[in-house]
Amino acid sequence: MKRIITLLLIAVSWTGAVAQLVKVGLYQEQLVNAAVVYCSSGSYQLVVDGSVVSRLEEGGILYLTLEDGKVKVLDAEHDFGHAESVEIKALSIESVYRLRPIKPELVSRTYDDNLLVIADDRFITLVNEVDIDKYLACVVEAESGSNAEKEFYKAQSILCRTYALKQLDRHINEGFSLCDGPHCQAYKGRSNGNPEILEANIETSGMVLADFNFKLITAAYHSNSGGQTQRASDVWLSDVDYLQSVVDPYSLHQSQAKWRDTISFKAWKEYLFKNGMKSVGRIPEEIIYVEQMRRKKYFVLDKDSIRMAKIREDWGFRSAFFDMFPDGENVLVWGKGSGHGIGMSQQGAMKMARDGFTYQDILQFYFHEVRMMDFRDLPDSSLPESARDF
Ligand SMILES: [Zn+2]
Structure with a gap:
């Protein structure tokens, strides 16, 4: 019965996931002038200035170059002219593309779901419009590696989701919600790491931590507390009820202790x-x-x-x-310990997960008096504007 419920939950979240797309600005530390898009799997619809002009199939290549404030769009055989905006829209959930900036030459990365391209006078804005749980799985892996227990990944997913949703209006004037650098949360595209990380995100889909006023919390975490976490006001200026000091035996005897x-x-x-x-x-x-x-x-x-x-x-x-x-x-x-010591100790939480604690136990241990809830049940006034549409 439990298995059926779990599967049902996954199915429901995938249905919901269609609407839960987040826009992430890519290669934000560089001004990109030209890029190549390779379709790695699945297929894509090519939309130029709002009109569907072609399809991109597996193995297909698209060239995007900034010319006179517009994006010149070419594939191997066609010239689609110059556009203000280009959408490369996934036609299935298996659609994956590789993006390689060529002016300047930067490392290529692989992404799920859609690519939006917006022309500016001096650069092209590249935006990955991606299912929020796929995005979070990549962020969680970048923040915590791929060798932990699933219950740990669920706890970490809830913290990364809370953080992302709280910041969702940060880049609103630049045509996307979050950037891919440490300013928002580091996101280096799709990984082929531990599949349990994506499952952990899907199984906790929508879950965030809120305080008793139904506000998203400051979802702090660090590498290892050294045996005691730090009260937020010891490091930052403001004091909050949910970030108090906790005696943390789980962080002892770990590599960063x-x-x-x-x-x-x-x-x-x-x-x-x-x-x-x-x-x-x-x-x-x-x-x-x-x-x-x-x-x-x-x-x-x-x-x-x-x-x-x-x-x-x-x-x-x-x-x-x-x-x-x-x-x-x-x-x-x-x-x-290692890090600022506030909120969840990642190595302590990994130890708790190995000892059989659930993600609820882990988060309740490190955060005082928080509500774990679906962010869609929060009042609109507690969410950034972009999160209200989810
Ligand atoms: Zn940012």
């Missing part, structure tokens, strides 16, 4: 002095070392303080959760 570094004692003293700790030089040297049994917001000396997050950033440490020990001319820095 510990790190070591060495810095010069003289440089450390100078750093403290430069950052307003004027008592350095007057007080005993043995007390100017950071000690954290539990995570602290500040390193305090006399009446002065420096935020631990600032020390981490200034020294390039892997986390703000560390202790210091004297070592002759040097200071040994023994750290715990």
Whole structure:
């Protein structure tokens, strides 16, 4: 019975998925002037300035070049003239294309679903209009690799979906919703990795985390908490109920749980002095070392303080959760965890999934008092405008 329900859910989400297309701006760090599109599988309809002019079948090639503020469109045999916009529309869910910018020459990438091309005076805007769950599967894999348990991928999918939906109006004036760089979430096209990642997205399709005011949360995550997550207000300025510190035994004994570094004692003293700790030089040297049994917001000396997050950033440490020990001319820095420490620890969540916890258990462990719900049940006022059409 459970299997039937699961299959039914997948079928329903695929039906719904047709309408859930997200527009992702591609190669956003470059100004692309010309590109080649190869149809890798399935077939496509070629629409030039709103009119269907041809089909692109498996193995077919299309050349797109910017000329006088318009896109010149050619295939192997035809010249389709110059257009302001070109749509390469998938005719089945198996349709996949490879895109290769040739001016400038950039690495080619493979994408599912549609390609939209918009001419500008100086560049061509390339947009992948893709099913949001396929998009999220690629993002999740880029953020967490392909060797984890499915329950972990479900938790990670919900966080990446919450993040994406919250940012959906960011690039609205550029003709798409999200860019493919770290500014939104890194998206490098289709991967042939673990199929469970796409399944995890489909099985949690639409699910997001909202706070008790029905607002999408700041879906923070990091590599490893080192045994305790950090309260958001210790690092960022605002405090939110759902991002509090959690004692996290699941992150211990994982690959990113510990790190070591060495810095010069003289440089450390100078750093403290430069950052307003004027008592350095007057007080005993043995007390100017950071000690954290539990995570602290500040390193305090006399009446002065420096935020631990600032020390981490200034020294390039892997986390703000560390202790210091004297070592002759040097200071040994023994750290715990990796990343800002806020929200879900990915390695802790992977361990929880291996121990048999569900994605609901994982998210409830790392986030306090959040609602897990379908974003389409949120009030319109809680969603960016582009997400209301889904
Ligand atoms: Zn962006």
